[in-house]
Amino acid sequence: MHTPSTSAAATSLPERLAQQLGSSVSAQTIYGTPVERDGITIIPVARAIYGFGGGGGSKANEGEGSGGGAGVALTPIGYIELTDGKSRFRPIRSSVVPLVAVSGLVALLLLRSVPKVLRRNL
Structure with missing residues (x-):
């Protein structure tokens, strides 16, 4: 039988959700892989919105429970155009x-x- 380590047991559900969610959203997620064609480099840009929540409770004679969830929404908002040593943000x-x-x-x-x-x- 596996028992959680003391540090894992001390971490609350919202803290664990925030850690997992934070590791999934990175600069690479927001600024996509650059694409180069005909001397122009395009870097896609997205907006990331994330949230998480958790809760728990108990009621006499009915038991207790807890739960949580998290989500990430990525929306493309534009791109950065690099041409001749100049950059320009182009919104979508x-x-x-x-x-x-x-x-x-x-x-x-x-x-x-x-x-x-x-x-x-x-």
């Missing part, structure tokens, strides 16, 4: 605004056609 534009505009237009056209369909069916 979000496509949410055009999507909302198109969705709104489609919804408007659908709503305008509802009375016509209802009049035809009466």
